[in-house]
Amino acid sequence: MAAVKNQKFEPSRPVEDGFCLVVEDLCKTFGGLTAVNQVNLKVKVGERRGIIGPNGAGKTTFFNLISGALLPTSGKIFLFGNDITNITAYRRAYLGLSRTFQITNLFNSLTVIENLVLAAQALEKSKFAVFRPITKFGRLYDRAEEILERVGMTEGRNEYVKNLSHGEQRQIEVGMALIQNPRLLLLDEPTAGLAPAESAILVSMLKKLDRTITILIIEHDMDVAFQLTDYITVLNFGKMLAEGNLESIKANAKVQEVYLGMP
């Protein structure tokens, strides 16, 4: 099975300053609640950036703003130099953005392979083929098989995803994002609810990913976060609390206060 290289994004302007994602003064309010408050962020191409923070810090809202599931109240988002602040979610996928969900979000009435094929098809013209059976698009199936191998799930390819264990579903969740060959991958707590052994498998798979892919990870598990990322942003009450490499975050007094309640 030859690895099919799929470079399917609209031509974008040259990446300015080598930044993949630039977020400027991003705010999102829900009624009186400010979920994301004046966040600034610059992520280099190929970086592994961790986003951590206590519950309700606005991490997932922040992801929803970047992926386009929500539109910001104010502020700007640039992806590879393109202003994507107000473009819809599905167009962002064409620019190479791909995400996973904190709460597993799969097509429950379809099988594992069908889920992956549907994901692989998203950026192809074939999605509008009205009479040709989806099974005739062998290339999509090849890519799905390739991903199944990578997440180590070739056994269950014809299983309905609703019958999978939580761990397997989380693997497919990541596989669905990977199959699109993203340039920016947003992982929203990929290891949520996983047993340590399952989590270790996922982490080792994510570690092997090509360094041309930029990854943003929300993670609650500090061990996982420190294993996968090389730079961390800490959010608290929607505001950016701290930013830095692993050592400086571990040593940061404010971060310790938020997480451990120390004065």
Next chain:
Amino acid sequence: MKLSIVLEKRKTPLGFVVFFTLLVAVPPVLSTFMVELLTQMLIWTIVAVSLNMLLGYTGLSTMGHASYMGLSAYATTILVTRFHGTFPQALILCLVLSAVTAAVFGLLACRAKGPEFLLITMTLALVVWGLANRWVSMTGGDNGIVGLTRPDLGLPWSLDNSLYYYYFVLIFFAIAFILMFLMIRSSFGKTLVGIRDSESRMRALGYNTWLHKYLIFIITAVFSGYAGVFWAYYNLYVSSVDVDTVHSIEALLMVAAGGPGTFIGPVIGAGLFVLLKNLVSVYTQRWRMIMGVIFVLVVFFAPEGIFNFLKRGWEGIAGRRLQKKAGDGSREKSKV
């Protein structure tokens, strides 16, 4: 896994062959009454299967699906009786009319989903009904329009004969039926299931879900309108009853009772509904009450639809046999 794929590939064409062979071979031995019922069934099956693409596969429940059928029935009757149109002209006019109407209605409806979608489509259906009822100079209002005659194809068989008209409808039914089957299996068809299961995921993946919903809304309306042409020629009379929302509700019942989200379910639903409706109404004026009881029973004992109910029963029996043979294994299927 290979074996199951081979079986899948063989099973469907075989089912189609059996289904169409029966539809071709059986009617000559049936009474005129039964042949006319079968004609009705074919027409309603087109409506139900197309509605199922919206309701069962995309997860959008509409209350206005039969409006396009009624609209087409009006268009056909008016074109033929007032403007001396022919059958092919009527067919083309109705396909275009349904597509254009749905394209306008869809702009309003496809912004919503769930109950809101249902309400908007119902409102639009009522607009159509209101037009049919009040625009008397055009539609004849309550009195409707008479004077339609069956198309003359220049063949030795007159379509005034129930049996020949049945075969005429059967040909057009087969075209629509196979097209819809292919659509459900297509890449586009799978995207509809994706939207039903998780629209947020579809959007994140890069699908313009609005566009997909809008397209399927128009496509299904065209099929409903297509059925309307044959409905008009079947009844040879059209009135505001034909655009009544009751028809849309009946179509919903056919799909819901038959088995939404399955290809065969609506076929069973439409067949049973037409059969029961006509048989029961022979014996009593209160047929709606009896139909109501039957549907309550279906909802009670087979809430997932008759087809899924039968399938589950069959799988239960087959599963027990398999267990006896080879012991249990929930992953058995995928490893075959």
